[in-house]
Amino acid sequence: MDIVFELPTPQTPGYLRRVKALTEFQESQKKEEDPVAKLEKMIEFLSGYVTEPADKKEAYEALLDASQEQIDGLFSLIAGKKEADIIPPANGES
Numbered sequence: 001m002d003i004v005f006e007l008p009t010p011q012t013p014g015y016l017r018r019v020k021a022l023t024e025f026q027e028s029q030k031k032e033e034d035p036v037a038k039l040e041k042m043i044e045f046l047s048g049y050v051t052e053p054a055d056k057k058e059a060y061e062a063l064l065d066a067s068q069e070q071i072d073g074l075f076s077l078i079a080g081k082k083e084a085d086i087i088p089p090a091n092g093e094s
Contacts, residue, residue, distance in 0.1 A: 003062045003070065004052035005077055021048070022078075046074055 008018060025045040032038045043063050050059040063071075 002052060003050060003059075003066060003074075005049045005074055006051040007049060007077055021045070046071070049074070049078065 008014070022045075025041065028041050029038060032041065043060060046063055047056065047059050050063070053059050053062055066074075
């Protein structure tokens with residue numbers, strides 16, 4: 001299953017809302033001691049950028065099945081270090 005990520009452009013409304021969400025996520029990761037809660041917050045944050053699969057439960061599962069390389073790629077996209085919008089499927093699925 002592909003994970004399609006849609007990133008906002010400089011013209012997309014809600015810039016400060018996204019910066020606030022990113023800052024809140026980063027701060028919560030620093031403060032959170034429970035590793036499971038940390039992962040849940042990471043998945044929740046990343047799922048906000050997933051457009052496919054559209055179903056939130058499927059997106060959650062796709063993120064859980066993603067490789068480290070895929071997750072690192074998603075964060076690189078958010079940070080503006082990559083330009084691709086499709087992360088390769090986990091386990092060679094399509």
